[in-house]
Ligand code: HEM
């Protein structure tokens with residue numbers, strides 16, 4: 001009875017990051033990590049910006065109904081997904097790289113690896129390729145059967161005009177702390193004016209009051225996160241340590257697991 005109730009509760013909750021593990025594909029698709037890494041590597045060698053783009057794709061996927069590859073679903077005549085939402089239209093990119101990875105992964109292990117995991121692994125590999133920290137990524141996410149333009153436009157994605165309290169709240173809504181907010185914000189190479197590496201140039205720029213977006217400078221404007229900007233600007237290791245923790249937390253936002261969702265055959269449409 002108690003066990004039955006727990007099962008029902010788990011199903012009602014519908015998702016849990018506790019089902020994710022580093023060895024989820026150990027037997028079913030051990031090659032997935034090397035395949036993702038090699039495709040990401042060649043894409044980044046072809047165009048360095050792609051590393052940043054794949055990271056942002058993961059962020060925008062996870063903030064809208066969890067890390068479930070919902071962002072990858074193409075619009076059809078009867079369906080509108082997240083791709084044309086405010087923060088995404090003409091801005092989120094890297095969809096072709098994900099398609100390429102999926103093709104290769106399907107060749108190696110058909111029907112096994114989710115698009116949501118591919119996006120997560122690709123983001124992890126991008127950070128490492130751009131000189132950022134490395135970590136073991138947990139997998140086992142499944143793909144959504146649907147997506148919602150309304151959800152993507154509902155204000156869950158932060159806007160460049162957001163002030164600090166709004167940014168903190170939007171991250172809190174996703175289970176992320178102010179520390180996660182500040183550490184993750186230091187990743188876009190374009191905004192640190194150093195498109196080379198994941199160093200702490202972003203935080204040094206904020207201290208010099210040269211933040212690119214309003215939402216960047218908000219992190220260092222006399223508020224509660226100033227000390228984190230100070231810390232990361234002085235200590236590259238502290239930035240990397242907190243970034244790893246924040247990336248893992250972001251990748252754990254409401255995954256579909258168990259019998260929820262599906263493993264899409266084509267990342268652009270439900271099966
Ligand atoms: C905190 C609030 C945030 C705001 C308001 C924001 C907003 C933006 C905007 C307006 C751009 C430029 C998009 C374009 O050029 O089309 C951008 C780029 C980017 N953002 Fe954010 N962002 C935020 C947080 C984050 C976080 C948490 C991450 C990653 C973990 C991230 C990763 C990136 C990356 C990698 C790029 C460059 C993408 C590329 O060049 O393709 N951002 N962001």
Ligand SMILES: *[C@@H]1O[C@H](CO)[C@@H](O)[C@H](O)[C@H]1NC(C)=O
Pocket residue numbers: 084085089090
């Ligand atoms: C998205 O971008 C396309 C191409 O630039 C444009 O035609 C369309 O109106 C945009 N959609 C929205 C909802 O902004």
Ligand SMILES: *[C@@H]1O[C@H](CO)[C@@H](O)[C@H](O)[C@H]1NC(C)=O
Pocket residue numbers: 163164165166
């Ligand atoms: C931050 O922005 C929100 C939404 O625009 C607004 O309601 C709030 O008053 C602002 N807070 C501060 C401290 O400026």
